[in-house]
Amino acid sequence: MDQLEFQDLVRTNLDSLYNYAQVLARFQSDAEDLLQETLLRAFRAFSSFKRELSFKVWLFKIMKNARIDRDRRVRVRPVEEEWKAEDDLARDVLVYPVPLNPEEILLRRLTLEEVREAIRRLPIILREVVELREIEGLSYQQIAEVIDRPIGTVMSRLYRGRHLLRSSLQEPPTGWVKSRSAHGL
Numbered sequence: 429m430d431q432l433e434f435q436d437l438v439r440t441n442l443d444s445l446y447n448y449a450q451v452l453a454r455f456q457s458d459a460e461d462l463l464q465e466t467l468l469r470a471f472r473a474f475s476s477f478k479r480e481l482s483f484k485v486w487l488f489k490i491m492k493n494a495r496i497d498r499d500r501r502v503r504v505r506p507v508e509e510e511w512k513a514e515d516d517l518a519r520d521v522l523v524y525p526v527p528l529n530p531e532e533i534l535l536r537r538l539t540l541e542e543v544r545e546a547i548r549r550l551p552i553i554l555r556e557v558v559e560l561r562e563i564e565g566l567s568y569q570q571i572a573e574v575i576d577r578p579i580g581t582v583m584s585r586l587y588r589g590r591h592l593l594r595s596s597l598q599e600p601p602t603g604w605v606k607s608r609s610a611h612g613l
Contacts, residue, residue, distance in 0.1 A: 434470075434471055434474050436612060437483045438467060438470075438487075440483075441483060441484045441487060444460065444462055444564050445467075445482060445487055445488075445491065446463055447524070447564070448488055448491060448559065448560070449462045449463040449466070449555055450548070451547075451548070451552070451555055451559045452491065452492070452495045452552075452556070453495070458538060461498075462494060462495055463491075465494045465498070466487060466490050466491040466494050466555060467510060467564070469490050469494060470487055470490050471518075474520040482570060484564070484566075485566065485570045485574060486565075487572050487574055488566075488574040488585065488586065489573060489576075492574055492576075495571060496535065500509075500601070508510070513599075540579055543597070544563070545591075546593055546596045546597055547559055547562075547563070547593060549596060550577075550592055550593060550596075553603060554585050554588055554589030555570055555589065556575060556585075557575065557582055557586045557589055558586065558589040558590065558593060560574060561586055562590075568582050568586075571586075575602065
């Protein structure tokens with residue numbers, strides 16, 4: 429458990445950590461501050477890290493707690509209240525199956541950044557689980573550990589988040605109809 433081992437583990441997960449910080453924070457500068465605070469906390473607690481656990485999940489949990497602590501320090505509504513309000517809003521959205529197959533995505537030439545941007549437009553309570561599952565590849569159990577909620581809640585939020593994401597990606601980009609008709613599609 430030395431400094432070099434910590435650096436190697438962080439280096440391996442740095443992009444994921446930064447992406448998750450962007451999900452939790454409203455502004456890029458806040459995301460950077462949150463990332464820095466998380467790494468400092470993790471470094472100080474690294475000796476207590478259990479090797480049988482996922483380092484990425486451990487860091488995500490530290491980051492989530494750092495965000496909650498930051499919100500409390502600046503005396504804004506606790507993040508849980510904010511997320512509850514967004515959860516209520518997300519629940520009010522009509523959720524219905526919107527098919528979005530891989531061929532359609534290819535035809536539309538969606539880039540990863542466009543998909544990430546669509547994820548960022550989701551309510552935070554849904555955005556967090558979609559990011560952790562679809563981008564970071566965490567299991568339902570790992571997500572439940574990070575957000576400190578039951579697996580059923582994770583599954584429900586993921587279901588709603590995926591459908592809202594599909595709905596937002598359904599809008600064809602400008603000029604898409606022309607290019608399809610020009611190619612005889």
